[in-house]
Amino acid sequence: MDIFDTWQGLGERYKNLHIGLGNFDGLHLGHQHLISELVNKAGKEGGVPGVFTFYPHPMKVLNPEGAPPMLLNQQAKQKMIAGMGVEVLLLVPFTPEFASLDPDLFIAEVLCRELKTCSVCIGYNYTFGRGGKGNPETLIKAGRDYGFEVNVIPPVTIEGTPVSSTLIRGLLADGEVVEARKYLGYCPFLDGEVVPGEMRGRTLGFPTANIDLENDILVPANGVYAVKVRVDGDNYLGVANIGVKPTFHGEGLRRNLEVHLLDFYGDLYGKKIKVYFTGRLREEKRFSSPGELVEQIRIDISKARIQSQQ
Template identity: 35%
Template sequence: MKVIYGIENIDEKFKNPCVALGTFDGIHLGHQSVIKSAIDKAKELNGTSILFTFSPHPLKVITSSAGPKMINSKDEKEFLLEKLGVDILIFANFTVEFSDLHPEKFMKNVLKDILDVKEIFVGFNYTFGKDAIGTTDYMKELSEKYDIKLNVVEPMKIEDEIVSSTLIREYIKNGDLKKAEKLLGYPVMISGKIVQGKKIGRKLGFPTANLKIVNKAYPPYGVYGVKIIFDSEKDKSYYGIMNIGKNPTLKPGEHSIEVNIFDFDKNVYGEKIIIELMKFIRYEKKFETVENLIKEIKNDIKIWKEWLECH
């Protein structure tokens, strides 16, 4: 999969482009239905499947708030879309100027003139252009005018709930990982670059890879059984336990993500990893002594390894 950052960096013509349009935060099963439809049509036309999305999230630009907590980082989005089989991923830089672009200008200048799109695929509630006036009905008018076929994909329901990023964020926030996973179609994940920690875990006998807390949707603070994938070797995975929280026993108030990777002893500072959350083990708590903390960590590992043996 080729990744292009910025419309201005599109410097080639693609054969029979079929484009999935959207913010696609979460790449959930509803999104996947839209994306797979574009991929299937591109294959049918012997063409190119393109996912066109935006960075940062439009709500961060058009409102005064920080926007929603993101389900996926850019790295996670790239990882998931490559697995789905997208040919080209385009991140358009969403600015105030871009938000003022009239829907017809976006359709003509970007989709028609730059990409020469054959077919567009969007979700049922997709809007675009200045003040979100580009509804799917208006998009249908414009697509007919510019000889582009529009495909509006119906919402996906699971157990009478429409699959949505908003609902998934709520599930993650509340720690309902299995409910979130059911709507996502894959485990809740956290990714980032491994940074230098204070080596406290190593002194306790449990060396950890440390990640920074960023503005994304996190589950409740606690300990989780996880699977770890390194960006440098995506075909291989490791298991371990992760603590996300404030480390009340040793580093009170300091927010962090720490992962103890089983049977692993390499220098991986600066490497990017993806962590899949597979099982909640316990909430974070403060221990009276370091010895009690060590005992509990050993028990966390025991619980997780026993679970792995049974699944």
């Protein structure tokens, strides 16, 4: 997959471009369906499937205080899009200037003149252009005028509930990782580099890997989770804690993610690992003593092993 941050000249470089438009945060089942339709359409017509998206999230520019945390970082997002068969990713910086672009001008100058778009694939609630004034109807009308097709994808529903990034964020914020997986279509995960911690887990007999997390990525609710951890291409069961370690620190500290890998013997410092959240075991709590905490950790590990076999 080729990645660009500008649309200039791409219509000359890639003939017969079919473009999917959207933010695609989380690449949930709705996004996956849209991209699948896009790739199939391009394949049938001997064209090139491309995705046009933005970074950062538009709300980071339009309303920074109200901007939602992201479900995926850019590296993971790009890798997943490539795995869906997309050949061209247009990752455009979202700026105030771009936000002020008139919808009709975006269609005429970007989609038609620069990209020479053959077809556009969008979600049913897609908006674009200054003030979000552009919508599916805008594109359908323009398609008739300029000669490109528009495929509007209806909502994907699970048990009657439309799949959306907002819904998934709410589930993860409540620690509902199993429910979130239903709408994502994959196990929610976080990845990052293992950094030195307080070494407290090691002194308790349960060494943990402390993960350096990106600031704008959504972290599930505080608590203890059963996880699967990918390290250097290998998978391990584990128990993860998200929170502030109240037994030792009380409240008010920065949240962190630490993971105890089961049956792992080695040094993780400096390694990039990926932590998949397979289930929530319990809330984070304050224990009266380190000994009481150790007993609970043993219970958590036992539950994580049992859960992995279900």
